[in-house]
Amino acid sequence: MNIYIANQLEKIVSEKYKSLKPFLDEQNKRLFAAAEAISLGEGGISIVSRATGISRDTISKGCKELESGIIGASGISIPDSKIRAPGGGRKKSVDKDPTLIPDLESLIEPTSRGDPESPLHWTSKSVRKLAEELKKMGHKVTHARVADVLHMLGYSLQANRKTIEGASHHDRDQQFNYIIEKCEEFQEEHQPVISVDKKKKELAGNFKSVGMELRPKKDPMNVNVYDFKDRELGKGNPYEVHDIANNEGWVNVGIDHDTASFAVESIRRWWNMMGCMSYPDAKKLLVTADCGRSNGSRVRLWKTELQKLELDWKFQFAISRQEQANGIK
Structure with missing residues (x-):
């Protein structure tokens, strides 16, 4: 299958999936992707995966389910109106690692800001550095997972704000x-x-400045790499x-x-x-x-x-x- 035909098929499948996605649950998404992959023949799984964003393993699992006529894991009964067997699905990091949240909160908000015993200074709160410190504490976590947990806890990336004024004259x-x-x-x-x-x-x-301007696509204005003062x-x-x-x-x-x-x-x-x-x-x-x-x-x-x-x-x-x-x- 040449690249042009593959791209056209990918667009067609993508449009179908976008139209049906709001009405499909997890199981039906998998079966839809599998049916499209089977109808496309060789290379269909890769095309459907790129068009829908569903992983190749999930589509392959759906193909096996359609070919065998058995939906879900063999030997396990799935209750009505359910798409997974009881206890199915990946467990959340906070459920598998109950000490993750307390340790993360101890890093993000030490008892006293600037505490020398804290592994991080109060100004260093990037998710990557937090993930590194959590790994040193024995947690298996990535920076993306740290960001998800912080969002779940109600944290957001914020800059400081000038609101405190000094003394003002009484007049x-x-x-x-x-x-x-x-x-x-x-x-x-x-x-x-x-x-x-x-x-x-x-x-x-010729230095970089903040802001953008309209220019032809992929033709940015080239400026100096270093902002050293021109003599x-x-x-x-x-x-x-x-x-x-x-x-x-x-x-x-x-x-x-x-x-x-x-x-x-x-x-x-x-x-x-x-x-x-x-x-x-x-x-x-x-x-x-x-x-x-x-x-x-x-x-x-x-x-x-x-x-x-x-x-x-x-x-x-x-x-x-x-x-x-x-x-x-």
Whole structure:
């Protein structure tokens, strides 16, 4: 039987099986696969096995049952409405090994996290490492079985979540409300309000990045294997200027260091390229920023550069700062 005919037969059997599968129990699935294999003749068992996912041994067993006319194990009576003899089927790992669950739970959740007597550190919870430790304890188990048992126990793979905050200033809400009032005041007068922030540095060059794009099948974009910094291109320093009223963003990417001069120059370029068109009658500018990096509240160069910009534009600048724990400065 040539490959083309075998593939066509495999598709036909697969479509039949998918249509009937919801209505078949384990025994009828075996008999259906066996009947199809017998009708196909030589090589039929392999074709049906690939089409249905049923193992060759199971299909061979069904063929013997159809040829002999005896369903089930010989000499054993099967009760009505049952497809297996009493006690038939593979026993579950947790039934054969009653200490498996307690030992697994002792590994996944030690009495105290970081317990030096625990075979695993609290951060090492991959199913493969858990399976290795269980084997050392005398259990016959695979990583796939460990995953099944953990799922049965209600465990799932989870990342940590940022929910715990540090101490906050007692006037924090009042300070944030003040910023909101200032923003609304500027917006009512149709004056620009921007939020500025330095974003994560990115390597410049042909490097792997998160995400996907549409390309011809089996033709991925080839990138460097190692993420070593390119001496010529260096890193990209994105600095975002967000127009709050118009909900528009503008990003200036530099290839040098993240300095206060670069931050203020980013604001200057945003105004020259976008801001001046959105606010042709602007007389003042409100800048909201955090208190870190190049636009930090204690960075004198940031204040000096802003003063130069204010003199160049003849604008009135208002700066609102947002601190992570202490509110606003």
